[in-house]
Amino acid sequence: MKKINKVVLAFSGGLDTSVILKWLQDTYQCEVVTFTADIGQGEEVEPARAKAKQLGVKEIYIDDLREEFVRDFVFPMFRANTIYEGEYLLGTSIARPLIAKRQIEIAKETGADAVSHGATGKGNDQVRFELGYYALQPDIQVIAPWREWNLTSREKLLQYAEQHNIPVEMKKKTGSPYSMDANLLHISYEGRVLEDPAVEPEELMWRWSVSPEKAPDVPEYLDVEFRCGDVIALNGVELSPARVLEKLNTLGGKNGIGRLDLVENRYVGMKSRGCYETPGGSILLRAHRAMESITLDREVAHLKDDLMPRYAELIYNGYWWSPERRMLQVLIDASQERVNGWVRLKLYKGNITVVGRDSHTDSLFDPNIATFEDDAGAYNQRDAAGFIKLNALRLRIAAKRQR
Numbered sequence: 001m002k003k004i005n006k007v008v009l010a011f012s013g014g015l016d017t018s019v020i021l022k023w024l025q026d027t028y029q030c031e032v033v034t035f036t037a038d039i040g041q042g043e044e045v046e047p048a049r050a051k052a053k054q055l056g057v058k059e060i061y062i063d064d065l066r067e068e069f070v071r072d073f074v075f076p077m078f079r080a081n082t083i084y085e086g087e088y089l090l091g092t093s094i095a096r097p098l099i100a101k102r103q104i105e106i107a108k109e110t111g112a113d114a115v116s117h118g119a120t121g122k123g124n125d126q127v128r129f130e131l132g133y134y135a136l137q138p139d140i141q142v143i144a145p146w147r148e149w150n151l152t153s154r155e156k157l158l159q160y161a162e163q164h165n166i167p168v169e170m171k172k173k174t175g176s177p178y179s180m181d182a183n184l185l186h187i188s189y190e191g192r193v194l195e196d197p198a199v200e201p202e203e204l205m206w207r208w209s210v211s212p213e214k215a216p217d218v219p220e221y222l223d224v225e226f227r228c229g230d231v232i233a234l235n236g237v238e239l240s241p242a243r244v245l246e247k248l249n250t251l252g253g254k255n256g257i258g259r260l261d262l263v264e265n266r267y268v269g270m271k272s273r274g275c276y277e278t279p280g281g282s283i284l285l286r287a288h289r290a291m292e293s294i295t296l297d298r299e300v301a302h303l304k305d306d307l308m309p310r311y312a313e314l315i316y317n318g319y320w321w322s323p324e325r326r327m328l329q330v331l332i333d334a335s336q337e338r339v340n341g342w343v344r345l346k347l348y349k350g351n352i353t354v355v356g357r358d359s360h361t362d363s364l365f366d367p368n369i370a371t372f373e374d375d376a377g378a379y380n381q382r383d384a385a386g387f388i389k390l391n392a393l394r395l396r397i398a399a400k401r402q403r
Contacts, residue, residue, distance in 0.1 A: 004030045007114040007143060008107045010099055010129070011036050013048030015168050016118045019157050020145045021055050022164050024116060028143070033059040033110050037099050039069045040184030040242065054167055061106055065098060066184055070241035073098050074185055077315060078284055079229040079339075080304065080332045081292075084312040087262050089281045091186025096125060097320035100132025107140065114141035121147045124267050128318035135321035178205060184245045186258075186278040197263050197273045208253045208277040212350030215256035219348035221355075222251060224287040226343070229336030231284065245280045252279025256350040267317040283345065283352055290343045290354040294365045300335050307331070338362035 007024055011017045011034035024032050034057050036048040045062050052060045073094050084090055103115045115133055119125035126144055133140050151157050161168045179191040187208055193199050203211060225233040231244045239247060252258050258279030266272050292301060307328060314325045341359025345352055368378045 002141065004028045004114045004141060004143070006031045006033060006110060006112040007116050007141075008033045008035055008103050008110065008112045009116045010103055010118065011048055011052060012118070013045075013051040015154070015157055015161065018051060018055070018166050018168055019151065019160050020116065020118055021052070021057070022166055023145055023149060023151075023160075024143065025056070026164075027149075030114075031059075032057055033061065033106060033112055035061040035063070035099075035103055035106050037102060038062070038064045038066060039095055039098065040066045040246070041182040042187075043182075051167065059110055063102060065102065066242040067240055069095065069098055070184060070245050073320075074245065074281075075230045075241055076329060076333070078281070078288055079336050080308050080311050080328075081285060081289055082308060082312045082315065083285070084316045085262075085264055087260060088264055088276065088316075089186065089260075089278045089285065090312065090315050091183065091276060091278055091281065092125070092181050092188055093128060093316045093318075094185065094320075095183045096128035096318065097132045100129050101136060101321075104133060104136045104140065107137065114143055116143040116145065119144065119146065122268065122270070124316070124318065127267055128320075131318040132321055184242060184249070185281050186276050189275040190272065194273050194275060201261060201275050205275065206259065206277060208249060209258055209279055210254065210256050211259075212256035215254070215349045219346045220251065220255055222283070222345045222347060224283075224291075224343045224345065225341070226288070226291045227340050229288065229291075229333075229339040231287070245284075248280030248283045250279075251347060252283050253277070255347040257347060257352060258282040259350070283347070286352045286354065287343045287345060288339075290345075290357045291339055291341055291359070294357055295339045295341065295359050295362045296335065297364065304332065304335060 007028065007030055009017065009021060009024065009032050011021065013036065021032055021034065024030060034048070034052040036045050038045045049060050049062055077090065077094050082090060084093070106112070107115055117126070117129045119129055121144070126147075130142050130144070133142055145151075151160055158168070160166070178189040178194065181188045189201070189205055194201065223235050224231055225236075230241070232238055234244060234247055258277050258281070260276040260278065261273075262276075263271050263273045296304075311325070311328050311332070314320070314322060314328070319325050338361075340362050341357065343354060344356035346355050366378075368375055
């Protein structure tokens with residue numbers, strides 16, 4: 001075991017990372033610096049400071065990263081209309097590169113020679129964290145306790161906490177039955193009854209949204225304004241990136257929007273069932289595609305759609321800091337220069353319906369050409385005959401050969 005003098009731990013203050021903190025101190029005989037990121041998980045982060053102090057930590061970092069999270073990670077991802085395997089909006093995946101980035105910054109500030117996380121050896125997060133660490137500081141030492149210790153269950157973690165006088169809330173089995181992860185983009189649920197993909201989730205599990213059946217009986221209209229592909233205002237009120245997502249989460253949750261139950265393919269090889277609430281992200285995706293529908297050239301839009309699954313896979317698998325993701329981002333961002341205007345949505349019982357869109361400066365929609373009425377010669381319909389014959393040429397040759 002290589003000597004470690006100081007380690008920066010991604011610390012939530014919950015059971016897992018509280019046990020990890022003590023385990024690092026005892027196993028590596030090293031100083032631990034704790035880092036707690038506020039990325040909009042909706043829970044108080046200050047209790048993590050008190051917990052760290054109780055466990056003898058001298059250097060404690062608690063950072064509000066909500067604006068940076070949405071501005072520099074969520075919004076760039078949504079410019080690509082990113083969805084993994086046709087459904088998942090990557091709420092957990094997109095948070096990991098930011099946490100890894102800040103951990104490395106703190107390691108440099110404090111002179112730490114190692115970083116540590118609480119991700120298990122079965123999941124994707126270990127890959128996402130560690131690819132980020134190595135991309136940003138190639139010689140950093142990484143400690144992943146779940147791959148080293150023999151504390152392989154919740155019960156063993158609780159026993160360890162009891163033996164070492166580690167203060168842990170809800171030590172008994174009265175805590176949440178689900179493994180949850182939350183940030184401004186989503187909240188996820190895994191484990192317990194969800195491990196059987198045939199079992200319907202309990203209604204009491206959901207925290208951010210009402211069921212569509214209990215959503216208001218009157219639709220709610222929402223105007224979303226874009227500049228260079230990013231939302232800058234809702235219903236005419238300019239908001240910061242984090243406030244945009246907070247407001248969309250509230251509106252979506254109230255109208256039963258954003259629930260998802262899926263089985264996904266993890267990068268480590270297994271299939272995993274999870275449930276997600278992404279009300280704001282669901283609205284953002286629908287609005288952005290509607291805005292692009294009138295401002296993007298056809299071939300640019302189709303090329304983006306071709307590249308999107310690859311881009312989504314890079315983020316899901318933890319390659320945010322890779323050269324290929326950065327390269328794709330340059331292309332995507334260039335496509336957004338003229339994605340400006342507004343979209344009107346109708347939110348109703350779990351549905352998001354686009355009912356209007358316009359761009360006074362960048363629309364490619366020409367009503368004089370698209371009209372079914374007299375276009376005053378703006379479009380010569382006779383031109384279509386030659387266009388069709390040329391495109392049918394290979395089909396006609398093949399048909400003649402077959403005869």
